[in-house]
Amino acid sequence: ALCYDSVNNRVHCANYDGASVTVIDGATNGVAGTVTVGTQPRALCSNPLNNKIYCANNLGSSVTVIDGATGSVIATVPVGNGPYALCYNRQSNKVYCANSLGGSVSVISGATDSVVATVTTGSNPCALCYNPQSNKVYCGNGGSNNVTVIDGATDAVLATVAAGVSPCALCYDAKHNAVYCANQGATVTVIGCGADSVIATVT
Numbered sequence: 001a002l003c004y005d006s007v008n009n010r011v012h013c014a015n016y017d018g019a020s021v022t023v024i025d026g027a028t029n030g031v032a033g034t035v036t037v038g039t040q041p042r043a044l045c046s047n048p049l050n051n052k053i054y055c056a057n058n059l060g061s062s063v064t065v066i067d068g069a070t071g072s073v074i075a076t077v078p079v080g081n082g083p084y085a086l087c088y089n090r091q092s093n094k095v096y097c098a099n100s101l102g103g104s105v106s107v108i109s110g111a112t113d114s115v116v117a118t119v120t121t122g123s124n125p126c127a128l129c130y131n132p133q134s135n136k137v138y139c140g141n142g143g144s145n146n147v148t149v150i151d152g153a154t155d156a157v158l159a160t161v162a163a164g165v166s167p168c169a170l171c172y173d174a175k176h177n178a179v180y181c182a183n184q185g186a187t188v189t190v191i192g193c194g195a196d197s198v199i200a201t202v203t
Contacts, residue, residue, distance in 0.1 A: 003044035007051050008068050014041035014055060021055055021064075023071050033071040037064040045086040045095060047110045054095050054108070056083035063097055063106075065113045075113040079106035087128040089152045091135050096150070098125035098139055105139055105148075107155050117155040121148040129170040129179060134193050138179045140167035147181055147189075149196045159196040163189040 001014040009026035019039055025032040038057025041064075045054050051068040056079075063083060065075040080099025083106070087096050093110035098121075105125060107117040122144025129138050135152035140163065147167060149159040164183025171180050178199065181189040190200040 001042060001044045003046050003053065005046050005048075005053060005068050007046075007048050010068070012044050012046075012053050012055075012066075014044050016040050016042065016058075019057075021053070021066065035064075035066050035071055035073060037066075037073070038062050038076070042084055043086045045088045047088055047093070047095060049090060049093055050110050052110070052113075054086055054088075054097075056086050056097055058082060058084060058100075061099075063095070063108060077106075077108055077113055077115060079108075079115065080104045080118070084126050085128045087130045087137060089130050089135070089137060091132060092152050094152070094155075096128055096130075096137050096139075098128050100124050100126050100142075103141075105137070105150065119148070119150055119155055119157060121157075122146050122160070124166075127168055127170045127181075129172050131172050131177070131179065131193050133174065133177050136193065136196075138170055138172075138181075138191070140170050140181055142166040142168055142184075145183075147179070147191065161189075161191055161196055161198060163191075163198075164201070 038060030042058035080102030082101030084100035122141030124143030127140035165185030169182040
């Protein structure tokens, strides 16, 4: 996994087999440091509001919080089983962690680095994306063939949308307020975020 730190102009690279995150200087493209994290770091996201980087440790059932300025570990947050994907909600200053083996999403406060809610989803949640226009989080559940829609303010489940076979990646289209969901069944499901319903399926 990679993520860009816009505050410090750095790129963070999760070394899945190395239990570490390499920090790359965006100006020189040289290595600025290495941070030791949990077992099998699988996903990264940036919190520019508090100048932090979050790293999901797939076999550690934890999220490591890295200070963006110093590159040091400032917290380790226990989450559900098999943390696999992360996304950041700037509007509510929260980090969402999809626990692939736990059937849930852990919601972490960006201010306190503690879990403030746990949202039950379908089985094998493995993909997340944030919709800033509607303040919603979309979670692809690979084992349930659906997408859970989470309210970014209250962390309540707003809808469950049937997708294709084993949805595994999501992205948000701000121009059309839609979420694209890649399915392992060779299709992409397009979800209209107004009504949270499928508006197209692309083979």
